[in-house]
Amino acid sequence: TKEKVKNKKKEVPVQKKEPPKKVDRKDYPGLPKEVLIIGAGMAGLAAARRISSDRSNFTVKVYEARQERFGGRVWTDKLKDMSAKGAEVDLGGSAFNVVSKNNPLVKLAEDFELKSTKLDNLQFIVPWEQKHFSGEELTQITRQAGQILGQALNESKSVETEISVKEAIDKVLASGAIASSDSPGALLIKSLPSYILRDYSTRNYTPELLDVGYEKVLLDGMGELVDRLLSGSPEEPPLHLHLNKAVRQIKVDKSQGKVLVRFRDGSQVSADFVVVAVPSTIISTGGLLFEPALPKKYQLAAKEMGMSAGDKIIIQFERPFWSPDYGVFVRAVNRDSDRGNLQTWVNINRIVGVPALGGFLTGDPAVKFEKMTNEDAEELVITVLNEMFGEEVVKQGGKIVKFQRSQWVTDEWSKGASTYPKVGNDPSLWDTFSQPLCPYIYFAGEHTQFDSHGSLHGAYNSGIRAGDQILTGLCELLRKEEIQRKKEERRKKEEAKKKKEGDKADKKEGKKSKEDEIKDDEVDDDDYTDDDDDAYENEIRLDKEKRDEDKTDNDKKKKKKKDEL
Numbered sequence: 001t002k003e004k005v006k007n008k009k010k011e012v013p014v015q016k017k018e019p020p021k022k023v024d025r026k027d028y029p030g031l032p033k034e035v036l037i038i039g040a041g042m043a044g045l046a047a048a049r050r051i052s053s054d055r056s057n058f059t060v061k062v063y064e065a066r067q068e069r070f071g072g073r074v075w076t077d078k079l080k081d082m083s084a085k086g087a088e089v090d091l092g093g094s095a096f097n098v099v100s101k102n103n104p105l106v107k108l109a110e111d112f113e114l115k116s117t118k119l120d121n122l123q124f125i126v127p128w129e130q131k132h133f134s135g136e137e138l139t140q141i142t143r144q145a146g147q148i149l150g151q152a153l154n155e156s157k158s159v160e161t162e163i164s165v166k167e168a169i170d171k172v173l174a175s176g177a178i179a180s181s182d183s184p185g186a187l188l189i190k191s192l193p194s195y196i197l198r199d200y201s202t203r204n205y206t207p208e209l210l211d212v213g214y215e216k217v218l219l220d221g222m223g224e225l226v227d228r229l230l231s232g233s234p235e236e237p238p239l240h241l242h243l244n245k246a247v248r249q250i251k252v253d254k255s256q257g258k259v260l261v262r263f264r265d266g267s268q269v270s271a272d273f274v275v276v277a278v279p280s281t282i283i284s285t286g287g288l289l290f291e292p293a294l295p296k297k298y299q300l301a302a303k304e305m306g307m308s309a310g311d312k313i314i315i316q317f318e319r320p321f322w323s324p325d326y327g328v329f330v331r332a333v334n335r336d337s338d339r340g341n342l343q344t345w346v347n348i349n350r351i352v353g354v355p356a357l358g359g360f361l362t363g364d365p366a367v368k369f370e371k372m373t374n375e376d377a378e379e380l381v382i383t384v385l386n387e388m389f390g391e392e393v394v395k396q397g398g399k400i401v402k403f404q405r406s407q408w409v410t411d412e413w414s415k416g417a418s419t420y421p422k423v424g425n426d427p428s429l430w431d432t433f434s435q436p437l438c439p440y441i442y443f444a445g446e447h448t449q450f451d452s453h454g455s456l457h458g459a460y461n462s463g464i465r466a467g468d469q470i471l472t473g474l475c476e477l478l479r480k481e482e483i484q485r486k487k488e489e490r491r492k493k494e495e496a497k498k499k500k501e502g503d504k505a506d507k508k509e510g511k512k513s514k515e516d517e518i519k520d521d522e523v524d525d526d527d528y529t530d531d532d533d534d535a536y537e538n539e540i541r542l543d544k545e546k547r548d549e550d551k552t553d554n555d556k557k558k559k560k561k562k563d564e565l
């Protein structure tokens with residue numbers, strides 16, 4: 001599969017190179033506007049940074065639920081060891097997907113002068129045969145694994161009902177067409193997260209972007225990148241971040257034409273716009289409430305999309321007992337229940353010269369692992385290392401100096417690792433969230449666009465997108481377009497009517513001024529009662545129109561008073 005990656009470079013969506021467009025002041029009377037960002041993960045911070053590039057027109061504040069840290073699912077846990085360099089304490093998203101040079105995070109890291117290194121030197125271990133494959137032998141195995149996956153995906157296209165990656169691979173293996181189920185190629189392909197998760201859909205599956213290609217890590221850890229987003233370059237002032245501010249409710253305040261953000265501590269703030277950059281699971285489990293309620297389409301999207309279970313452990317010894325040649329290594333397992341249980345490992349010693357290893361858990365084993373005590377978790381890790389390297393070899397590492405682990409599934413503010421398309425999921429579930437609830441609520445996060453979902457750069461891109469939607473006045477633009485569309489519709493209706501009813505009816509209709517007609521049209525109940533989504537937008541729209549009318553009335557009154565004086 002690695003070879004496939006090299007041959008078939010996929011484009012990761014590019015961050016727009018040009019600077020953000022400045023807002024048209026006409027669209028936003030009474031600037032600067034206040035924007036609140038909910039959630040200080042990669043997406044929220046990217047949005048905040050983007051919007052604060054237009055400081056004369058917007059003020060930005062970021063609110064984060066966690067008490068001690070920001071970064072969300074990026075977590076370089078230095079709190080337990082302040083002398084840590086970074087990469088050896090990265091417990092969340094830590095590797096850039098560099099399948100495409102256009103990954104915006106590569107450029108961002110360069111801009112911040114952060115050092116990175118490639119995750120290469122793949123090894124494959126089949127413990128029960130005491131075999132460690134690398135070099136040419138491994139190239140053969142990855143080629144076979146690629147063939148199995150390729151055929152599985154091809155055949156899945158000809159099946160009418162959508163099937164999972166696991167089902168598709170199992171079918172190819174059962175046919176024996178390429179390799180047997182216990183061949184090294186089969187064992188390697190069965191170590192992919194998309195196989196382990198069991199219900200990962202074959203539709204819209206891009207293995208090049210997901211299963212391989214975790215190739216570059218930052219020596220200082222990914223946390224350093226989110227730190228820099230917050231603090232900015234020397235020319236940019238830091239962002240305003242408030243920790244320990246869990247948002248309970250986002251309420252559209254019709255009377256003020258603002259959006260009200262209520263916190264769990266009882267306080268509240270209001271703003272012109274809100275960017276909701278919390279994980280999909282927080283929305284689907286009611287961790288964040290909306291008034292009016294989110295349109296059904298959004299609720300369903302958050303509920304339906306898959307959320308993977310995934311965790312990481314870091315174990316540090318007195319000295320390394322493994323070969324310095326190891327980069328990333330994968331352990332084969334022969335029991336289904338063991339699949340996802342510390343199968344993939346990273347040699348941290350190769351990255352920062354600290355005798356530590358990083359291990360990954362995916363799916364059910366991650367869920368189980370989170371329930372274990374630290375002692376049991378540590379014991380399990382040592383058992384797996386013993387299986388791979390032999391007890392005597394592991395003993396050469398000396399004592400365990402440090403053991404750290406994540407618990408992303410039970411974490412109150414993430415409730416999972418990252419989103420993925422389950423069988424039955426349509427990409428439109430993700431893309432739903434790329435549409436704002438005009439004019440107040442915008443969304444960012446890895447779950448808000450199908451392209452690059454579940455990744456660090458997907459989260460970053462989504463923040464830039466939400467920022468641009470506000471900076472460029474997308475909702476105003478959409479509103480104008482809709483008025484135009486309505487006008488056109490009305491005109492066509494009129495023409496048809498004229499033809500049908502003749503001049504008499506036409507004359508009667510002509511009594512109304514053109515402007516009044518357009519207004520009538522916009523609030524025409526028939527246009528908006530079709531579904532909840534339209535109803536939500538209509539409610540907000542009517543509210544805005546009402547305020548615009550009130551404002552005009554007030555202005556008229558004020559003018560009259562002034563004239564009288």
Ligand SMILES: Cc1cc2nc3c(=O)[nH]c(=O)nc-3n(C[C@H](O)[C@H](O)[C@H](O)COP(=O)(O)OP(=O)(O)OC[C@H]3O[C@@H](n4cnc5c(N)ncnc54)[C@H](O)[C@@H]3O)c2cc1C
Nearest residue numbers: 039041042043065072073093095247413445446454456459
């Ligand atoms: C173990 C692991 C390994 C990974 N490895 C990689 C990798 O190598 N490469 C890669 O590209 N991706 C990887 N990912 C995925 C990547 O980390 C995520 O896609 C990305 O970090 C998500 O960013 P986000 O901003 O969308 O969400 P988050 O980072 O989750 O940010 C959301 C923020 O909102 C806050 N929040 C939640 N609720 C509230 C509330 N009510 N009020 C206020 N704040 C709230 C949260 O505390 C959090 O800070 C990995 C993920 C995990 C878990």
